[in-house]
Amino acid sequence: MKKRILVLITSLLITYTSQSQVSLDYYLPPNTSLNPAIPTPQSIIGHEVGDWHISHDKLVQYMYALAEASDRVEIEEYARSHENRPLLILKISAPANIQNLESIRTEHLKISDYNQSSRLELSKLPLVAYLGYSIHGNEPSGSNAALLVAYYLAAAKGTEIENWLKNTVILLDPSYNPDGLNRFASWVNGKKGMNLVTDPNHIEQNEPWPRGRTNHYWFDLNRDWLPVQHPESQGRIKQYHKWKPNVLTDHHEMGTNGTFFFQPGIPSRNNPLTPDRTYELTQKIANYHARALDGIGSLYYAKESYDDFYIGKGSSYPDVNGAVGILFEQASARGHAQQSDHGILTFPFAIRNHFTTSLSTLRAANELRSELLDHQQKFYADIPAMTDKEEVKAYVFSASNDNSKLKAFLSILETHQVEVYQLNKSFDGFNPNHSFIIPLKQNQNRMIKGIFETRTQFEDSLFYDVSAWTLPLAFDLAYKAVKGKSYTAALIGEQIYSTELQKTFQTFESSSYSYAFHWQDAQSPALLYDIQKLGLRTKVATSPWADQNGQSFERGSILIPVQNQPITSSEIYDALVTLSEKHDIPITSLSSGNTDSYQLGSPKFKTLAVPKPLLIIGEEVNAYEAGEVWHLLDQRMGMALPMITIDKCNSISLKSYNTIIMVGGSYGTLAQAKIKSWLQNGGNIITTKSAGKWISEAGLSKIKYKKIARDSTQKYQPYHERGRTNGAQRIGGTIFETHIDLTHPLGFGFADEKLPVFKRGTQLMELAKNPYAQPAHYTANPLLAGYVSEENLKHIPNTPAVGLSAFGKGMIISIQDNPNFRAYWYGTNRLFLNALFFSGMIEAGSAR
Numbered sequence: 135m136k137k138r139i140l141v142l143i144t145s146l147l148i149t150y151t152s153q154s155q156v157s158l159d160y161y162l163p164p165n166t167s168l169n170p171a172i173p174t175p176q177s178i179i180g181h182e183v184g185d186w187h188i189s190h191d192k193l194v195q196y197m198y199a200l201a202e203a204s205d206r207v208e209i210e211e212y213a214r215s216h217e218n219r220p221l222l223i224l225k226i227s228a229p230a231n232i233q234n235l236e237s238i239r240t241e242h243l244k245i246s247d248y249n250q251s252s253r254l255e256l257s258k259l260p261l262v263a264y265l266g267y268s269i270h271g272n273e274p275s276g277s278n279a280a281l282l283v284a285y286y287l288a289a290a291k292g293t294e295i296e297n298w299l300k301n302t303v304i305l306l307d308p309s310y311n312p313d314g315l316n317r318f319a320s321w322v323n324g325k326k327g328m329n330l331v332t333d334p335n336h337i338e339q340n341e342p343w344p345r346g347r348t349n350h351y352w353f354d355l356n357r358d359w360l361p362v363q364h365p366e367s368q369g370r371i372k373q374y375h376k377w378k379p380n381v382l383t384d385h386h387e388m389g390t391n392g393t394f395f396f397q398p399g400i401p402s403r404n405n406p407l408t409p410d411r412t413y414e415l416t417q418k419i420a421n422y423h424a425r426a427l428d429g430i431g432s433l434y435y436a437k438e439s440y441d442d443f444y445i446g447k448g449s450s451y452p453d454v455n456g457a458v459g460i461l462f463e464q465a466s467a468r469g470h471a472q473q474s475d476h477g478i479l480t481f482p483f484a485i486r487n488h489f490t491t492s493l494s495t496l497r498a499a500n501e502l503r504s505e506l507l508d509h510q511q512k513f514y515a516d517i518p519a520m521t522d523k524e525e526v527k528a529y530v531f532s533a534s535n536d537n538s539k540l541k542a543f544l545s546i547l548e549t550h551q552v553e554v555y556q557l558n559k560s561f562d563g564f565n566p567n568h569s570f571i572i573p574l575k576q577n578q579n580r581m582i583k584g585i586f587e588t589r590t591q592f593e594d595s596l597f598y599d600v601s602a603w604t605l606p607l608a609f610d611l612a613y614k615a616v617k618g619k620s621y622t623a624a625l626i627g628e629q630i631y632s633t634e635l636q637k638t639f640q641t642f643e644s645s646s647y648s649y650a651f652h653w654q655d656a657q658s659p660a661l662l663y664d665i666q667k668l669g670l671r672t673k674v675a676t677s678p679w680a681d682q683n684g685q686s687f688e689r690g691s692i693l694i695p696v697q698n699q700p701i702t703s704s705e706i707y708d709a710l711v712t713l714s715e716k717h718d719i720p721i722t723s724l725s726s727g728n729t730d731s732y733q734l735g736s737p738k739f740k741t742l743a744v745p746k747p748l749l750i751i752g753e754e755v756n757a758y759e760a761g762e763v764w765h766l767l768d769q770r771m772g773m774a775l776p777m778i779t780i781d782k783c784n785s786i787s788l789k790s791y792n793t794i795i796m797v798g799g800s801y802g803t804l805a806q807a808k809i810k811s812w813l814q815n816g817g818n819i820i821t822t823k824s825a826g827k828w829i830s831e832a833g834l835s836k837i838k839y840k841k842i843a844r845d846s847t848q849k850y851q852p853y854h855e856r857g858r859t860n861g862a863q864r865i866g867g868t869i870f871e872t873h874i875d876l877t878h879p880l881g882f883g884f885a886d887e888k889l890p891v892f893k894r895g896t897q898l899m900e901l902a903k904n905p906y907a908q909p910a911h912y913t914a915n916p917l918l919a920g921y922v923s924e925e926n927l928k929h930i931p932n933t934p935a936v937g938l939s940a941f942g943k944g945m946i947i948s949i950q951d952n953p954n955f956r957a958y959w960y961g962t963n964r965l966f967l968n969a970l971f972f973s974g975m976i977e978a979g980s981a982r
Contacts, residue, residue, distance in 0.1 A: 155182060155184075155185050155482075156182065156184055156482045157182065158174060158176070158182065158183075158282075160482060160486065161183065161282050161482075161485065161486050161489050162282070162286065162290075163493070166286070166290055166292075167290065167291040167292055168289045168290060168291065169288075169289045169290075169291060171203060172200070172203050172204055172285065172288050172289035173196075173199050173200065173203055174285060174289075175196055175281040175282065175285055178192075178195060178196045178199045179192040179193075179195065179196055179281075180192075183278055183279075183281050183282055183482075183485060184278060184480075184481050184482035184485050186319075186323050186326070187274050187278065187318070187319040187322050187323050187470075187481070188274070188277060188278050188281060188315075188319060189316055189319045189320070189323075190219055190309060190312045190313075190315050190316040190319070191219075191316075193277060193280070193281065193308055193309060193315075194219075194220055194222065196281055196284075197209060197222055197224060197284060197308060200224070200284055200285065200288050201224065203288070204288040204289070205229040205232065206226055206227065206228065206229060206232065206287065206288050206299060207224055207225070207226050207232070207284075207287075207288050208224070208225040208226075208232055208235065209222060209223070209224050209225075210222065210223050210225065212369045212370070212372070212373045213365050213366060213368065213369025213370070214365060214369075215311075215312045215313045215349065215350065215365060215366055216313060216349060216350035216351060216364070216365065216366075217312070217313045217316075217350050219312035219313060219316065220312070221307070221309070221310075221312060221366055221369055221370070222307070222308060222309075223305055223306070223307055223373055224284055224304075224305070224306040224307075224308070225303060225304070225305060226284070226287045226288065226299070226303075226304040226305075226306055227260070227299050227300075227302065227303045227304060228296070228299040228300045230300075231260065231299070231300070231303060235303070238260055238303060239303075239376070239377060241254075241259060242259055242260065242262055242303075242377070242378065243377075243378055245259070245378070245456075245507065245510050245511050245514065246378045246455075246456055246510065246513075246514050246577060247514065247577055248514045248515050248516075248517045248518060248577060251510075251511045251514045251515045252511070252515045254511065256504065256507040256508060256511060257504070259507060260300075260301055260302055260303050261301060261302045261303070261380050261381075261499055261500065261503045261506060261507060262302070262303045262305065262377050262378065262379040262380055263302055263303070263304050263305065263379060263380065263381050263382075263383075263495065263496060263499050264305040264307065264374070264377070264379040264381070264382040264383070264452075265280070265283060265304065265305065265306045265307065265382075265383050265385075265492055265495070265496075266307040266310055266370075266382060266383060266384055266385065266448060267279065267280045267307065267308055267309060267310065267385045267488070268280075268309055268310060268311060268315055268385060268386075269310035269311050269355050269356045269384065269386070269448060270311065270314065270346075270347045270348075270354070270355075270356065270386060270387070271311045271313065271314020271315040271316070271317055271318045271346035271347060271348070271349075272314065272318040272341060272345055272346035272347045272387075272466075272468070273347070273385075273386050273387035273464075273466060274315055274318055274319065274346075274387075275385075275387060275464055275466070275467075275481065275484035275485045275487075275488050276385030276386065276387075276462075276464075276488050277308055277309045277315055278481075278485045279385065279485045279486075279488035279489040279492060280306060280307075280308035280309070281308070282485070282489045283306060283489060283492045283493070284306055284308065286489075286493070287299070287304060287306070294497075297500065298496055298497075298500050301500055301503060302496065302499065302500060302503075303377070304496065305373070305377060305379060307370070307373075310355060310356075310366065310370065310448075311348075311349055311355050311366060312366075313349050313350045314346045314347060314348055314349055314355075315346070317346040318341065318345075318346025319346075321338075321341045321342075321346065322338055322341070322468075322469045322470065325337050325338035325469070326338060326469070326470055330469075330470050330471040331471075332471045332472050332473045332478050333472075333473065334390065334472055334473060336469070338468075338469040338470070339467075339468045339469045339472050340468075341468075342753075343751075343752055343753045343755070343757060344751075344757035344760075344761070345757070348757065348758070348761065349364060349366060351364070351761045351762075351764055351765040351768075351769075352757045352758060352760060352761025352764070353758065353761055353762070353765070353956070353957070354758065355367060356384070356386075356447050356448055357444075357446055357447065357599065357956055358446065358956065359371065359445075359446045359447060359448060359450075359451040360444075360445055360446030360451070360550075360584075360585075360603065360605075361446060361546065361603075361605075361956050361957065361958035362546055362549045362550075363765075363956065363957035363958055364957075368549060371451075371549050371550065372549065374451075374452075374455070375455075375550075375551050378455070378456065378457070378510070379452070379457050380457050380458070380499065380506040380507060380509075380510055381419070381452075381457060381458045381459075381460065381495065381499050381506060382448070382449075382451075382452040382457055382458070382459050382460070383459075383460050383462065383491075383492065383495050384447075384448035384449045384459065384460065384461050384462065385462045385464070385488050385491075385492075386461065386462060386463045386464070387463065387464050387465070387466035387484065388463040388464070388465060388466065389465065389466065390465055390466055390467065390468060390472050390473075390474045390479060391465065391474050391475040391476070392463065392464075392465040393432070393433035393434055393435060393465055393476065394427060394432055394433065394434040394435075394462070394463070394464050394465065394487050394491075395434070395435055395436065395438075395439055395440065395461070395462070395463040396420055396423045396434065396436055396460065396461070396462050396463075396491060397416050397420065397436060397440070397442070397449060397459075397460050397461045398413055398416045398417055398420060398436055398437055398442075399436075399437065399439060399440040399441045399442055399461070399598075400437060400438065400439065400440065400441050401413070401437065402593050403441030403442070403443050403593075403597065403598070404441065404442050404443065405442055405443045405444075405445060405450065405453070405454070405584075406589075407445070407454050407580045407583055407584055408442060408450075408453040408454060408580075409509075409513065411509050411512075412453050412458055412509070415458050415502065415505060415506065415509060416458055416460065418498070418502055418505075419458065419460065419495065419498040419499070419502065420436055421498075422494040422495070422497055422498035422501075423491050423494045423495075423498075425494070426490050426491060426493065426494035426497075427487065427490060427491070427494075429490075430486065430487075430490055432483075432486075432487050432490075433476065439463070439598075440461055440463070440598050441597065441598045442459070443597055443598065443599070443601070444597070444598070444599040444600055444601075444603065445581075445584045445603075446599075446603060447461075447599065448461070449461035454580040454581055454584055455578075455580075455581065456509070456510040456513035456514055457510065458506065458509075460495065462487075462488060462491055464484045464487050464488055465479055465484065466479075466484065467479045467480060467481045467483075467484055469481070514577055517575065517576075517577065517579045518575060520579070521574050521575040521579060522575075524574070525617050525618060526574060526615045526616070526617055527573065527574055527575070527616050527617065527618070527620075527621035528571050528572060528573045528574055528615075528616040528621050528625070529571070529572045529574075529582070529586050529606075529613055529614070529615055529616065530557055530561055530562075530564045530569055530570065530571045530572075530613065530614050530616060530625075531543075531564075531569065531570055531572075531606055531611045531612065531613035531614075532564055532565070532568055532569040532570070532611065532612045532613070533568070533609070533611050533612075534565070534568045534885070535652065535654040535655070535885070536654055536655050536656055536885075537635060537637075537638045537655060537718060538655050538656040538657040538717075538718065538719075539609055539610075539611075539655070539656040539960050540632075540635065541632045541635055542609075542632075542656070542960060543605070543606075543609050543611065543960075544570075544630070544631070544632035544635070545632045546605065546958070547572075547585070548631060548632060550578060550581050550585075551577070551578055551581075552572060552576070552578045552581060552582055552585070553572070553573075553576050553578070553629060554570050554571075554572055554629065554630050554631075555570065555571050555572070555573070555626045555627050555628065555629050555630060556569075556570060556571075556627035556628050556629075556630050557569040557570055557571045557625060557627060558571075558624060558625055558626055558627035559624060559625060561616070561620075561625055562614060562620075564612070564614070566627070570630060571616070571625055571626060571627075572586075573621075573626060585604070585605045585606075586604065586605070586606060586613070586615075587604065587919070588602070588604055588607070588869075588918055588919035589602070589919060589920070590917060590919060590920065590921075592921050597866050597867070597921065599866070599867065600866060600867025600868075600894075600920070601866060601867055601868055601920040601921040602867060602868050602869045602892075602918075602919035602920025602921075603867070604869060604890075604918070604919045605958070607869050607890035607918060607919065607961070608869075608890070608892070608955075608958050608959045608960065608961060609958075609959075609960045609961055610884070610885070610889060610890060610960065610961025610962075610964075612885070612886075637718050638655075638718055638719065638720055639714055639715045639718045639719065639720060640720050641711075642711075642714070642720070642721055642722060642723045643723045644703070644704070644707040644723065645696060645703075645707070645723040645724055645725055646696055646697075646703050646725075647695075647696055647697075647724055647725050647726065647727065648693055648694060648695045648696055648724045648727070648734060649693075649694045649696070649706075649710055649721050649722065649723055649724060650681065650687060650691055650692060650693050650694070650721070650722050650724055651691065651692050651714075651719055651720065651721045651722065652687065652688065652690075652691050652719075652720075652883075653674075653688065653689075653690030653691050653692060653882050653883040654688065654690075654883050654885070655717075655719050656770075656960055656963070656964070657717045657718070657719060657770070658692070658717075658719060658883065659771055659967045659970075659971060660717055660770060660771045660772055661713055661714070661716075661717040661719050662692055662742075662971065663744075663745070663771055663772060663773055663971075664713050664716070664717070664772060665692075665694060665709075665710070665713060666742070666744045666745075667744075668700075668701065668709055669699075669700045669701070670694055670699055670700070670701070670706065671694075671695060671698070671699060671741065672692055672693065672694055672741075672742045673692070673693040673694075673695070673739040673740060673741050673742060674690060674691070674692055674693070674739065674740050674742055674879075674882070674971075674972065674975070675687060675688075675689060675690065675691045675692075675693065675738060675739055676689060676738050676739070676740055676879070676975075677689060677731075677732070677738045678731070679691075679729060679731040679732060679738075680729055680730050680731050681722060681724050681729055682724065682725065682726045682728065682729055682730075684730065685722060688882075688883070689876070689877065689881075689882050690879075690882025690883045690968075690972075692742075693734060693739055694706070694710070695734075740975045742971065742972075742974070742975070743792055743974045745773070745792070745793060745970050745971055746790060746791050746792045746793065747767070747773075747775060747776075747791065747792075747793040747794070747795055747970060748775075748776045748777075748778055748783075748788075748791040748793070748794055748795070749763055749764065749775055749776070749777045749778070749795045749797075750777075750778060750779070750780060750783055750794065750795070750796050750801065750804070751777045751778065751779060752779035752780055752781075754780075754799050754800040754801070754802070755780075755797060755798075755799035755800075755801075756797055756798040756799050756823075759797035759798050759799075759822065759823065759952055759954070760777070760797050762797075762952070762954035762955065762956070762957060763775070763795055763797060763954055763966075764777065765954075765957055766954050766957065766963060766966070766967075771967070776791070780801060780803050780804050781803070783804065783805070784803070784804065784805040784808065788808070788812045788817065791817070792816070792817060792818060792974070793817070793818045793819070793820060793970060793973065794809075794812075794817065794818075794819045794820070795819075795820050795821075795970075796819060796820070796821045796822070796825035796828075796829065797821075797822050797823065797825055797952075798822060798823035798824040798825055798952070799824065799825060799828075800824075800828060801825065801828050801829075801832075802828075804832075806832050806833070806834065809834060810834060810941070812944070813834065813941040813942055813943075813944035813946070814941065814942030814943065814944065815942065815943060815944070816942070816943035816944055816974075817944045818944055818945045818946070818947070818973040818974060819834075819944070819945075819946045819947070820947050820949070820966070820969045820970065820973065821835075821946065821947070821948045821949065822948075822949045822951070822952055822953065822954075822966075823894075823895065823897070823949075823950070823951065823952055824895070824897060825948075826839075826899075826937070826948030826949070826950065827839050827897060829946065829948070830939075830948075834939075834941060834946065835937075835939040835941070835946045835948060835982075836939045836982035837899055837900075837902070837934075837937040837939050837946075837948050837982060838899065838900040839897060839898065839899055839900065840898040840899065840900055840929065840933070842896065842898070842929055864895075864896075865893055865894060865895055865896055865921075865922055865926060866894060866921075867892065867893075867894050867920060868892075868893050868894075868917070868919070868920030868921060868922050869890050869891070869892055869893070869918045869919040869920050870890070870891055870893050870912055870916040870917060870918060870930065871888055871889070871890055871891075871912070871913045871915075871916045871917075871918050872888075872889045872890075872891050872910050872911060872912050872913060872916070872935040873887050873888065873889070873910065873911055873912075873913050874887055874888075874889045874909065874910040874935075874936075874965070875887075875909045875910070878906075878909040878976075878980075879968060879972035879973075879975055879976055880909045880910065880936060880947070880965060880968045880969060880972070880976075881909060881910075881968070882968055882972065883964055883968070884964065888913070889910065889961060889962065889965070890918055890961060890962075891935060891950075891951045891953070891962055892951060892952060892955045892959055892962070893950075893951045894951070894952065896926055896929075897950065898929060898930065898933045898950070899933055899934040899935075899937050899948070899950060900933070900934075901932075901933065901934065902934070902937065902982050903982075904980070904981065904982055906938075906979075906980035906981075907934075907937060907938045907939070907980060907981050907982045908934035908935075908936060908937055908938070909936050909938070910934070910935040910936040910965070911932060911933060911934050911935050911936075912930050912931055912932060912933055912934075912935055913931065913932070914931050914932060915931065916930055916931055934950065935949070935950045935951065936948065936949050936950065936965070937950070937982065938976065938980060938981035938982060939981050939982045940978040940981040940982070943978075945973055945974075945976055945978070945981060946981075947969045947973055947976075949965065949966065949969070953965045953966040954966055
């Protein structure tokens, strides 16, 4: 009998019938009066919110239907995702405000201009609230709640909602990540049965690699608010600065066994750039969330998780832009229903919590309206006095010989509304012809500090995300702080924009002999690959040289002979003119091979193989790192990249590929004998992060990794300190300095020997006996920015950052860290691309 009861209970736990569907009344506040002329979500999408996961096309369909039906709503498409899905912003306010939106917007923007903010009469200005949902596609209760929030704001009647609309412009962004949202919805909807299975092991709750969290290229868009490398982020940040909201919400999900989190987060992990007043207001708003969740009986907590240190997240970015950012984390059903420590967690329950806290945000924003507007006003009005007191007055930087990198860097600064000027006169070695200056006395003062700072001292040793992200280091730019009396107005030239940069492309004459171009521009590899795709034979210079006119060329410069090519000399010329203009990289015509240095037929020019890479992907492979390689090669290099799972790799011939790329992950089922044979015959492998250690342990690489013994002198510690003690030994995201050999093929094109790298994790290589087998190593004093424990730091100096291991005719290049981190590490992108294009010319004697 007991056994039958147990079976019955288990059956009840793992199934949850479709009769658990909820009505609109489940979500809306009690006694809500609604305008019947406004379409409900169900009337447009065909089901009640929460019965199914909303697909992005239906989400868009409803938002347009709402805008068509309501005079409170105006809709705008502000960007398109990589998969060409629209990103929308709904501007919701009282009809009179909707008719006068542009005037309201331009007046509101004056608050964030310190030249005007102190003169404004804030009592006459509406508040701007930005509600944003589901930047992680597999955290979908936010976007599904957006349907209800939009409906409520358009249809609800009564004194409170009318006051909100009168005094507030609400910007509702229903899906920060359309591609991820749709990917996840397709998965869970396709696995839903008539009887909902709540078993956590069920296929519905276990989506396959790469999962729906990320965008098309498998990037976490909630880390892209600062780097803005993707169209979703670029459009969103432009929309943000178009309005400069006072409060912004960022609706997420967390583990199934959690409850509901809202900010403030852990106080000791706040970014020092954020004013104390921001956190005071966050706490005041939090009290409204607590009361609202009390009203529906939901468990919640604050101040015990998450932080606002990295300014490139949705809840942190507003804090350094005069607003209050608020993170919400809802326990996730990861499907339609799932068992949890708190009972069966349903999708509608998760949606209701996000809907409820969206309304509590608006309630708080309206009741704290004067405080929020006053905070934004003072945030900007205080900048001149604050800047006068600070030692650093400006930053200068240079990107000589790399117009593409400079343009990309300036584009990021412009997106964040940072003003950049031409350096007007020489300063401390910076040439005004190709150097720039950013004065700190401007509206984006705190943003500039966040971009350029190299902080190494911290109140806390734990970080939810990275502890350093200094952009000029990521771009490997020469830069310097201008301090005190060194700064004068005479340094400031004309304001400069990326779109106004002078093109470096120049017309050049046809040649019947050869052409050449430099390897210093970030787009040089893309130009080379476009030329190789034409079937043209290309060569790389392994030593500096000069042409017949005395023009100097560096190691890594590319030579294109005209003779013995598959197309005619005139066709070669026409193609090179087109490609030179496309990539904005000058090409030089050469009429003679007899130069002042050495002849162009010298063995110092090595013939290049066309890269034919394959990227191994799938379960156990880090999707972020794989996506970063895919994005770099596909988007920037114009390279079609085959991506193959381990199982597929084991079953196919590898003869079509000359390079295998392996990012961090585990490759235990990879057919080692097959890889060994392929390497033996001349294949090359590029590994990053933990893939290098795996391939070493598999016996394919001779590179050895350090075994770091931890300090064991502290024999006893309180149990509650375990997480903090262990966490402090993580390297979660820190910038270190390396030395790179500029004469090595992996060092071609770099401007100097010091290369900043981004490091996560404590993995380190041992020194090789062969002194040529580590063309890059950490310097003696490597810490540039970010947190690292003293114990970890002592193991890093002078260890290899790149290791080489020969295997038969093949070569393994193991890059210790991630050179393509979040797409904005242009400096180390070059290291990875050099490995891809030049691995075949590295001599076996220089490797382990």
